[in-house]
Amino acid sequence: MPKDTDFLYVSARIKYLETKLLGKNDIERILDAPGPDEALKLLNDTEYGYDIAEMENIYEFEQVLDKSMLRTIRTLKESFENHELITFFTLKNDFHNLKVIIKSMILGKDNGYLSRLAEISPEEIKKYAEGERAANIPDSLKAAYHKAMGAYELTKDPQRIDFALDQALFDEMGKIASTSRDPFLREYLTALSDLTNIKTMLRLKKIDGDIRTLDNALVNGGSLPKEFFKEMFLESSQSLIEALESTPYHQIIDEGITQWESTGSPSVFEKLIDNFMISLARRGLYKPFGSETVIGYLAARENEIKLLRIIMVGKINGISSDMIRERLRDVYV
Known part of the structure; x- marks a missing residue:
């Protein structure tokens, strides 16, 4: 298992790069821009500015996000040998x-x-x-x-x-x-697998799927066994909430299912899952060096790009800032 000290150099680079991440106030300013062009102008002085300058039209913003993430991946690969984390x-x-x-x-x-x-x-x-x-x-x-x-x-x-x-x-x-053999990566995967399976089960329940379909859809890697999901598949939403009361996912399930059933949309549930995962990844923000800094920063960059994509797609389609805000996830910094 790699030691924390194996990540000294890459962690030092990441601690600098973390200062370039968009914070809550930055996201709010972009969100409050009257249109997509104005939103992009606010990004000119950020890490995305160089690529924005090369855009020919507003619809190339996806390429800007991709180029930015590719630079992140390349920088990290140049900074340490354990590319498995990437x-x-x-x-x-x-x-x-x-x-x-x-x-x-x-x-x-x-x-x-x-x-x-x-x-x-x-x-x-x-x-x-x-x-x-x-x-x-x-x-x-x-x-x-x-x-x-x-x-x-x-x-x-x-x-x-x-x-x-x-x-x-x-x-x-x-x-x-x-x-x-990284404990934090294992913990991150466990949560991601569990929450993926919970979401899958709920989706199938909503469309009156069957247990055979559920069995074909569940992924490995979580702490909740597949038999748990097969049992809960036939139970009420309240039974699922109670069954997961002692798990780290209780708040997600309680609030998420309530919102899903009242609105008919899984968007709040999916937002809560993303917020849980970024909260878990944020452990890297508070460690000076170690694998957590790499895992946290990669999760942070993916989350930031998702936020910008939600905002820009909303702006292009004329959706109000308030409606877009409802879909936004927490920021890392």
């Missing part, structure tokens, strides 16, 4: 691309945005999906591809592709956490 966060982008490519093949048309933040070139993934077995992708992605295609061929249900790839993703994240 891969833990970037791996979801590879699996996202695999989902998009498989569904595009099945539907015969483009089916989504390919992430530029993945470790593996989407072109190589596409080559493999089209039958070029010499394509340069890791065995884990090859296995995930065949698992997803097998699930789809068995049922002809595109949702089974999502389930299969989500399970494969969490299995790979679990391998990274196990190999790294």
Whole structure:
């Protein structure tokens, strides 16, 4: 297991980079801008300014966010040797691309945005999906591809592709956490897995899904066993709230389910999950050095980009600041 002192150099760089993160007041100023152009102008003096200057139109703001995150990843990779911690966060982008490519093949048309933040070139993934077995992708992605295609061929249900790839993703994240033997990474994954499974179960309950579908959708890596979810699947919302009363997730479940049932929307529940995860990651903010600083900073950057995306999409679509504010997550700093 890496020692905290192995992270001295990268932690020092991160402590400087943390000063560049957007705080609550920064986000409020951007949110209060009258339109998307004015919101972008407020970002000119931030880390995003250089890329904003190269934009040709407002719709290229996604590229600005991607370029910023790519610089973060590159800076961290240059600063320490344990790239597994970085891969833990970037791996979801590879699996996202695999989902998009498989569904595009099945539907015969483009089916989504390919992430530029993945470790593996989407072109190589596409080559493999089209039958070029010499394509340069890791065995884990090859296995995930065949698992997803097998699930789809068995049922002809595109949702089974999502389930299969989500399970494969969490299995790979679990391998990274196990190999790294990092207690905080393990704790972070446990919470993420538990909350993912809780959200999945609630979604399936809302659409009158069945236990077989639930079993195919649950991911590994959490502290709550799969049998717990199968039992709770048939119980009332109040029973679930009571069953999780002694867990760290109690407030999320209590408030989140109440809001979901009263509004018919899972947005508050999803916001509470994100806030819980950023609160957990914030431990890195208070450690001078160690893996927590890396994990916390990566989570912080992902969260910041999500906040800016919510604001900019809202501004472009003419949504009021108050409505956008309801969707915003907590900031890291």
